[in-house]
Amino acid sequence: MPQKIKPTATQKRNFFIHLIVFLIASAIMWLTYDKGVEGWAYPWPAWITAAWALSLIGHWCAVYTSFEDPGHEEFIRQTKNG
Numbered sequence: 001m002p003q004k005i006k007p008t009a010t011q012k013r014n015f016f017i018h019l020i021v022f023l024i025a026s027a028i029m030w031l032t033y034d035k036g037v038e039g040w041a042y043p044w045p046a047w048i049t050a051a052w053a054l055s056l057i058g059h060w061c062a063v064y065t066s067f068e069d070p071g072h073e074e075f076i077r078q079t080k081n082g
Helices: 009-032 045-064 072-081
Strands: none
Touching: 009 045
């Protein structure tokens, strides 16, 4: 059974930085997108927020839910002999 890989301090720090930048940038986008517009304004930050949130979820999965690949060493061996 593959063992779960514990994230390193660097991986955790990089994820935390990614999260903080996402929160700050999203807040700035949502607070400024319709300044000075009268009536309805297209909520363009929704696309950026959604795409960035998906990448943040992927980053979290890569850091906190990774398992070792028992066939990785065999794969590397085969690619060097190929």
